Amino acid sequence: YGAPPPATNDPMWGYFTAIAGQDGEIDADELQRCLTQSGISGTYTPFSLETCKIMIAMLDRDHTGKMGFNEFKELFPLLNGWKQNFMMFDRDRSGTVELQEMSQAVNAMGYRVSPQALNIIIRRYSKNGRVFFDDYVACCLKLRSLTEVFRRRDTMQQGAVSFQYDDFILCTMSI
């Protein structure tokens, strides 16, 4: 009786519902378990709970605070892209990306940031000058979201945007 919800045709739907459980959405704990089991981090350390929280916050388009099916589907291509990226820019195969490599990675993703901003980024996401995969993904997620926030407001593409205080807090506190 009646058409099935669109998602039931999707091979990922069963996987999603198994993780999401009763509430039909994925929270940070569920996401961490699922990503660890999926083996997406490969030989790198599995994602921390904090990075999982950032993933949810960055993709939470419908503002439920959790990850729905469409948001979940958006995540995997992003993670796979960043993983390829990470492996490519870790030229010396140290398992981490260092200042020089990180600078190339950020440029390759199309972000135009000053050396000063890059330094701040590295300092925030590195341990002893080395950026691990988990922190690399957290960094990419934030950079992507903040750039989106900026571009959405920079409609005239002038490279400058005006924020009201409340809007500024709203955009930046969720990251």
Place this chain on the structure above:
Amino acid sequence: YGAPPPATNDPMWGYFTAIAGQDGEIDADELQRCLTQSGISGTYTPFSLETCKIMIAMLDRDHTGKMGFNEFKELFPLLNGWKQNFMMFDRDRSGTVELQEMSQAVNAMGYRVSPQALNIIIRRYSKNGRVFFDDYVACCLKLRSLTEVFRRRDTMQQGAVSFQYDDFILCTMSI
């Protein structure tokens, strides 16, 4: 021979140097150990490494990526203030601050944020609608730094600020 460095008169100096070790500055791991040992979290769960990283990033005025003595001294009054705050607004003594209580706390700290921004803040820093002390401090640190960033630029106090892209990224990626 010569005057001692100013800090040696300070009773906290010995404590600081013992934690900081050879490099004379405190990193996130050292800070987490020190705060756990200091018992400042009381009966609440000790600070997570992520919150310790935020503490360092938020107070890192000289941009070394670590915590120097002056930054370290700035931290304790802040933490004690937020702890008192937290206990005061946890009216039902649940050990966590809930939506209503959080709203009062943010207002009491003098931040004027809309219900929408407050919702986003709560969603980001709560687990099942409850804000724990560790996340409360992370939230207060970020709100304080972002408001400072905004106010420093809003010299005419017009409640609106213009950011260049690089400046926006620089200010927000470090948080």
